[in-house]
Amino acid sequence: MNLSDQLHRTAQVKAEKPAYYFMDKGTSYGELDASVTMFADQLHKLGISKGDHVALLIGNSPHFIIGMYAALRVGATVIPVNPIYTPDEIGFIMNNGDVKAIIALDLLVPLLEKMNPVLSTVEHMIICETGADQGGMDISQLSIYPKMKSFTQLVSSGDSQFSGPILDEEDVALILYTSGTTGKPKGAMLTHRNLYSNAKDVSDYLKINEDDRVVTTLPMFHVFCMTVALNAPLMSGGTLLIVPKFSPKEVFRLIKKYEATVFAGVPTMFNFLYQYPDVDPKELSSLRLCISGGSAMPVAILKAFEQKFNVFISEGYGLSEASPVTCFNPLDRPRKAGSIGTSIIHVENKVVDELGEEVPVGQVGELIVRGPNVMKGYYKLPEETTATLKDGWLYTGDLAKMDEEGYFFIVDRKKELIIVGGFNVYPREVEEVLFNHPDIIEAATIGVPDPNQGEVVHCFVVTKNADLSEDDIIAYCAEHLAKYKVPKQIEFLSELPKNTTGKILRRSLKPQLQK
Template sequence: MNLSHRLQDTATKNPDKIAYHFLNQSSTYAELNAAVSKFADGLQKLGVKKGDHVALILGNSPHFIIGMYGALRLGATVIPVNPIYTPDEIAFILNNGDVKAVITLDLLVPLAEKMNAILPKVEHFIICPTGQVNGEMDLTSLTIFPKMKSFTELLTLGDLHFESPVLDDEDVAVILYTSGTTGKPKGAMLTHRNLYSNASDVAEYLKINSDDRVITTLPMFHVFCLTVVLNAPLMAGGTLLIAPKFSPKDIFDIAKNHEATVFAGVPTMFNFLNQYEESNPEDLKTLRLCISGGASMPVALLKAFEQKFNVLVSEGYGLSEASPVTCFNPLDRPRKPGSIGTNIVNVENKVVNELGEEVPVGQVGELIVKGPNVMKGYYKLPEETAATIKEGWLYTGDLAQMDEEGYFYIVDRKKDMVIVGGYNVYPREVEEVLYSHPEVVEAAVLGVPDPNLGEAVQAFVVKKSNSLTEQELLQYCSEHLAKYKLPSVIEFIDELPKNTTGKILRRALKEAVLNK
C-alpha cells in the first residue's frame, strides 16, 4: 500500500466526502482522485516515467496535492522546493536532484526563464495559473517557451482511467532537501513505505479521523506539513482546510467558518495567534487538538495559549530523515510541557553515548531513531548516509534525555543550527555567502533569541576596509539566500575569538550577545 493507492481506496469508499476546501472552491475525494489520475496520465504523455524526478515549486494549493499525488501515482519521485528560495538555491536542488520536469506557478515563469540555461536536464516546465499574471507578458519570446506546458491542459487531456505501474514499497517517493553542515543541501530519500508508515502511525497516535477538519497553513513543501497536515488527514479520509499563507485573521476565520478540529503550526504561529488583538477564543471552540513542531515551544507560551483558547497543544519531534515524526506528546496520558513526548506507533527512540550504548534515564546523550519511517539515505551521498544510519538506527545529532516514564526532552539542537520560525538555518551556509564577498575577511554566524521567530540569525564579520556597510552586505546576502536565512544583524568586529588551534569560538560570541 502507498499514499496514492490509499487515496484511491478512500475515493471509492467515500466518493462524496469533501477532501479539501481552498478559498472559494472545494473538492470531493472522487474529484481529487480523478484529477490525480488525469495528471499522472498527462505527465506520462509528456514522457515522464517511473523513476523520473519531478520538482514542485509551489505554495499551498490544490496544484500541490494533485501534482504530488499524480507524480507518485505515475511512480515518479517528487522533490518539493521552497518557492521563496533564490535562483542559486533552486538551481542547485534541480541540478543535484536530476529533475526532469518542474511544476511551478505562472508568477515564477521569469525565474524559470532566468535559470533555464543552467538547467540542462529539465525538459518540461508545467505552469499553474494564479490569475495574478500581467496579460502583457509575451510568453512566445521566452527561451523556455517550447518547454512550457499548462497544468490545466494536462488535466484536461489526461485519461481518467490511467493505470499506475507496479510500485515497490522501497521505491523512492520523495526527496527532501535539507541544509547540511557542509553548506550545501542534502537530499533525504524517502520511500513509499517511509511516507505511508509515518502518515499512518501519526494518524493513529493523534487519533486523526474522517471527521477531522485540519487547518493546512504550514507550507506543503515542508515535511512537517507533508506528513502531519496533508498525508495523515487524507489517509484518514479527513478534510483539509487549505490556507495559501499564514495570517492570524485568516486562521480564525477558517476555524470559525469550517468548524476546524485540528490546527498544526510552529511556535511562531502560536505566538502570533496568541497575541492577535482581535482574536476571539470562541472562533477556535471546535478545535480538539493543536500540534506544535519545527522548534521547541516556550512553556510559558504553551500554557498561555491553552488557557486562552481552551485547547490542548501537543508538542512533537521529527526530522526530514525520519519522514519526519518520531515523538509526540500522547493524548491518552498526561502531557508534559517542555517534552517532545513519547515514541509514536512503530517508532523507537533511544538516547546513546558516543559508543552507541544506551545511557541511563535522565542522562544526556545523542537521540537516535529506528523504524519504518527512517530514510533510505541521502541522494548521491553514500558516505554521508553511512555516517548517519548505523545498523538501522538514524543518528539525529540532537542531544536529548529520557525520563523514567519514557518522555524525551531535547537538551540542545544539532550543533550550531539556528531555527527561524520553524525553518532550519545552518550557519555554514550563510557564512559561505559572507566569505564570498570580496571585502569580508572572516565571518561567524549564530542564532540569537527573537521574540517573534524564536531565533534570528546574527553575523559577526571582520572586513578589509571601512568602506563596507551593513546595508551593502545585507543586500549582497539577499541575492544568494532565502529571506529567512538572512542575518537580522551584522556586527563588524576587529577579530573573531578563536582557540589555540584557530577554531572560531561561537560560544564566546553567543555569550557576548546574551550579556549585552
C-alpha cells in the same frame, strides 16, 4: 500500500466527501482523485516514468497536492522546493537532484526563463496558473516554449482511466533537501514505505479521522506539513482547510466558518495567534487538538495559549530523515510541558552515549531513531549516509534525555543549528555567502533569540573595507539566500575568536549589537 493508492481507495468509498477547501471552494475526494489520475496520465505522455525526478516549486494550493500525488502515481520521485529560494539555491537542487520536470507557479516563470541555460537536466516546465481565470497564460509567447506547458490544460486533457506502474514500497518517493553542515543541502531519500507508514502512524497516534477538518497553513513543501497536515488527514478521509499563506485573521476565519478540529503549526504561529487582538476565544471552541513542531515550544507560550483558547497542544519532534515524526505527546496520558512526548506507534527512540550504548534514565546523550519511517539515505552521498545510519538506527545529532515514563526532552539542538520560524539554517550556509563577498575577510554566524521567529540569524564579520555597512551586507545576503536565512544583524569585529588550530569558536561569540 502507498499514498497514491490510498487516496484512490478513499475516493472510491468517499467520492462526494470534501477532500479540501481552497479559497472557500470545496473539492471532493472523487474530483481530487480524478485530477491526480489525469495529470499522471499527462506526465506519463511527456515521458515522465518510474524513477524520474519531478520538482515542485509551489506554495500551499491544490496544485501542490495534485502535482505530488500524480507524480507518485506515475512512479516518479518528488522533490519539493521552497518557491522563495534564490536562483543559486534552486539551481543547486535541480542539478544535484537530476530533475527532469519542474511543476511551478506562474509567478516564477521569469525566474525559470532566466535559469533555463543552467538547468541541464530539466526537459519540462509545467506552469500552474494562479490568475482569476485559471488558464489565461499564453505559453506560446514564452521564450522557452515548447519546454513550458500549462498545468490546467494537462489536467483537463488527461485520461481518467490511466493506471500507473506497480510501485515497490522501497522505491524512493521523495527527496527532501535539508540544510547541510558543509554549506550545501543534502537530499534525504524517503521511500513509499517511509511516507505511508509515518502518515498512518501519526494519524493513528493523534486519532485523526474522517470527521476532522485540519487547518493546513504550514508550508506544504515542508515535511512537517506534508505528513501531519496533508498526508495523514487525506489518508484518514479528513478535510483540509488550505491557507495559502499564514495569517492569523484567515486562520481564525477558517476555524470559525468550517468548525476546524485540528490546527498544526510552529511555535511562532501559536505566538502570533495568541497575540492577535480582538478575538473571542470561543471562536476556537471547535478545535479538539493543536499540534506543535519545527522547534521547541516555550512553555510560557504553550500554557498561555491553552488557557486562553481552552485547547490541548501536543508538542512533537521530527526530522526530515525520519519522514519526519518520531515523538508526540500522547492524547491518552498526561502531557508534559517542555517534552517532545513519547515514541509514536512503530517508531523507537532511545538516548545513547558516544559508543552507541543506551544511557540511564535522566542522563543526557544523543537521540537516535529506528522505524519504518527512517530514510533510505542521502542522495549521491554514501559517506554522509554511513555516518548517519548505523545498524538500522538514525543518529539525529540532537542531545536529549528520557524520563522514567518514556517521555523525551531535547536538551540541545544539533551543533550550531539555527531554527528561524521552524526552518533550519546552518551557519556554514550563511558563511559561505559572506565569504564570497570581496570585502569580507572572516565571518561567523550564530542564532540569537527572537520573540516572533524563535531565533534569527546574527553574523560577525571582519572586513577590509571600513565603509562597508550592515545594510550593504544584508542586501548582499538577500541576493543569495532565502529570506529566513538572511542575517537580521551584522556585527563588525577586528578579529574572530579561534582555538589553537585556527578554528573559529562560534560559541564564544556574544552579540553586542541590538536593534
